[in-house]
Amino acid sequence: xxxxxxxxxxxxxxxxxxxxxxxxxxxxxxxxxxxxxxxxxxxxxxxxxxxxxxxxxxxxxxxxxxxxxxxxxxxxxxxxxxxxxxxxxxxxxxxxxxxxxxxxxxxxxxxxxxxxxxxxxxxxxxxxxxxxxxxxxxxxxxxxxxxxxxxxxxxxxxxxxxxxxxxxxxxxxxxxxxxxxxxxxxxxxxxxxxxxxxxxxxxxxxx
Numbered sequence: 001x002x003x004x005x006x007x008x009x010x011x012x013x014x015x016x017x018x019x020x021x022x023x024x025x026x027x028x029x030x031x032x033x034x035x036x037x038x039x040x041x042x043x044x045x046x047x048x049x050x051x052x053x054x055x056x057x058x059x060x061x062x063x064x065x066x067x068x069x070x071x072x073x074x075x076x077x078x079x080x081x082x083x084x085x086x087x088x089x090x091x092x093x094x095x096x097x098x099x100x101x102x103x104x105x106x107x108x109x110x111x112x113x114x115x116x117x118x119x120x121x122x123x124x125x126x127x128x129x130x131x132x133x134x135x136x137x138x139x140x141x142x143x144x145x146x147x148x149x150x151x152x153x154x155x156x157x158x159x160x161x162x163x164x165x166x167x168x169x170x171x172x173x174x175x176x177x178x179x180x181x182x183x184x185x186x187x188x189x190x191x192x193x194x195x196x197x198x199x200x201x202x203x204x205x206x207x
Contacts, residue, residue: 022060024050030071034109038068038119068119069127076134079104083141093149094198097167100142101190105174112172139164155201167197 028049032041043064047054061067086099112135120128142164149155170193173179179189 021050021052021056025052025057025060025067026071026074029067030075033068033071033115034075034107037110037115038122041068043067065119065122065124065127069123069130072131073134076131076138080134080138080141083138087141087145093145093152093154094194096145097197098191098194101167101171101193102187104168104171105186105190109175111175139168142167153203155198156203158201163197163201170197 025046029041029046032046032049041064043057043061044054046067047057050057057067061070082103083100086096086103089096089099091099116128116131123131139161143160146155146160146163146167150157150160171190173189173193174186
């Protein structure tokens with residue numbers, strides 16, 4: 001007598017994996033969002049790039065807005081960790097800020113505010129707030145670095161939070177092709193940005 005086939009219980013799609021699959025989806029989707037923006041990325045495209053089924057993506061992330069929110073929080077958290085490590089390292093504040101600019105600008109990405117505007121109609125208030133909170137944490141970290149620089153006399157006194165936002169805004173020049181064409185490398189661009197910033201921050205010598 002033939003045995004009846006065992007029916008698969010409902011739940012996780014075959015091949016979804018677990019934490020490893022979720023992290024693969026996050027990394028892949030984060031790259032796609034940062035390269036193409038919100039509108040041009042689909043869950044189908046993420047699944048194809050991950051070489052998994054669309055059902056596997058849906059198992060971990062119920063919709064595109066959820067995935068986008070998790071991706072940006074993940075990306076900003078990575079940026080925070082990398083920035084914190086550099087700020088705690090050796091070298092002058094200027095040298096460390098040059099390292100931060102180089103790491104930040106070495107990855108191609110669309111303008112952050114443009115991407116947030118594209119996604120705004122799809123995000124809940126809670127999702128938008130979660131992303132902005134991670135962005136704020138990064139600026140607070142940078143501001144603390146500038147504040148310590150002021151205390152140690154490396155830069156003039158000023159509003160460290162304002163300087164932090166100015167610094168990250170200057171790095172958005174990475175998206176301007178005309179700038180990339182003029183300079184030989186991202187390394188040179190990041191160094192020039194810090195030089196320009198420091199020209200207005202260097203303590204004035206007493207007459």
